Amino acid sequence: MKTPVRVAVTGAAGQIGYAILFRIANGDLLGKDQPVILHLLDLPVAQKALNGVIMELKDCAFPLLAGVVPSDDPNVAFKDIDIAILIGSRPRGPGMERRDLLAANAEIFKVQGKALNDFAKRTVKVLVVGNPANTNAYIAMKSAPDLPKSAFTAMLRLDHNRAVSMLAEKAGVEVADIEKVAVWGNHSPTMYADYRFAAVGGESLAAKINDETWYRETYLSAVGKRGAAIIEARGLSSAASAANAAIDHVRDWVLGTNGKWVSMGIPSDGSYGVPEDVMFGVPVVCEGGVYKRVEGLPVDEFSKGRIQHTLNELLEEREAVASLLS
Ligand code: NAD
Ligand code: LMR
DSSP: OOOOEEEEEESTTSHHHHHHHHHHHTTTTTOTTOOEEEEEEOOGGGHHHHHHHHHHHHHTTOTTEEEEEEESOHHHHTTTOSEEEEOOSOOOOTTOOGGGGHHHHHHHHHHHHHHHHHHSOTTOEEEEOSSSHHHHHHHHHHTOTTSOGGGEEEOOHHHHHHHHHHHHHHHTOOGGGEEOOEEEBOSSTTOEEEOTTOEETTEEHHHHHOOHHHIIIIIHHHHHTHHHHHHHHHSSOOOHHHHHHHHHHHHHHHHOOTTOOEEEEEEOOSGGGOOTTOEEEEEEEEETTEEEEOOOOOOOHHHHHHHHHHHHHHHHHHHHTHHHHO
């Protein structure tokens, strides 16, 4: 039997929490032979509901669930953890943009970044889901100076999965056969879902679709505004697909992508004209528990404009939280 891995989930009593915990306990995150101990953080006011979720987890009798540590204190919840999935924060409602949540949510990630810095394992892997995810991940990273910057990532995987799914539908091909899609930048409508390198069985997907007008005028905004479309339809923001994307992100980071590209928000190293430390969506491959940016891709004029546009928004968000971090 392997040693259990400690996985912290914040906002555990919320709707994404309800969709993700049972899948983690079932082995979908780290494999069917890997026991887990769930560290569940939520606000004091949510502890009763959290207790109900824990009762349900127990009622599943998951063979891989080796323990549950509930808490309303990040210093307790993050003690000795290997993985942190930071979901807990306010979601947006109809008519809001994700950056409107900065005022409500930024402080949470400062406090939690510090708690990770002080209590998590030095090898911890952190995924920020709570919106605005890129800038919250940036805040957490800046609040944890003793941890490597590479420990902090933001979730672009939901955008990546949406981007692949919509391309598959348009081209009439299987999702699993599509390679080399990249989503650049911010998890917001400014993101750039880039299909220039996408291929199916070695054939260019752009050539197969052969409809650049559809790509530029319909597809890009459909991917970018999918979150708002779901809020409009459900009255609530995406939950099961967000939980699924978080599982995909962490599983691929830990277990590897076998050379396949996925999109992750990671701290910039200055490449592609993105200033260092900006938490920016890029294509990566993962191997041996490490993500590696796909380097040296050509950037044409259209892509340059799109990358700059989403970068500008992230720079504005960075400016908006500068006083919080000073
Ligand atoms: P929700 O309101 O259902 O649940 C949020 C939970 O977080 C609640 O239980 C709340 O008590 C808890 N919480 C609030 N502040 C907390 C804190 N300081 N510490 C711990 N827990 C805290 O919301 P949800 O639908 O689960 O969404 C959560 C977040 O995820 C929102 O910000 C949402 O916008 C975001 N989201 C991101 C993506 C993405 O792709 N990055 C996708 C979907 C949702
Ligand atoms: C999403 O993309 O579905 C989430 O970020 C929720 C939202 O506010 O759109």
